[in-house]
Amino acid sequence: MIVMSGLEHLSGAALRREQERTLAAPRMRDSLLARVLFRGMDLVYGRRRTLSKFKVLELIARVPYQAWDRRRTWR
Known part of the structure; x- marks a missing residue:
């Protein structure tokens, strides 16, 4: 992992792991x-x-x- 200007740059394998973790997480309910x-x-x-x-x-x-x-512009 390389940290540049406050953002993490992940390797391809790390990105894939994070994607799998995100897809495995329970879905949020819509309002x-x-x-x-x-x-x-x-x-x-x-x-x-x-x-x-x-x-x-x-x-x-x-x-x-x-x-x-x-x-914001009217203020």
Whole structure:
């Protein structure tokens, strides 16, 4: 392991071990709000993973960050 500027640079084997550890960990439950969002997206755009569904989700995901940025600049 090499530490450069506060970040660890792991070898390929170490990265693979960390990935396996992450995949073996129990999944976190989605919040109620997230589940409502996902169900609504499935109702409107279908259950399949499509580019149009991804684009809409990306637009929705930006909203809180844009609101925080606008609020910060208004102060």
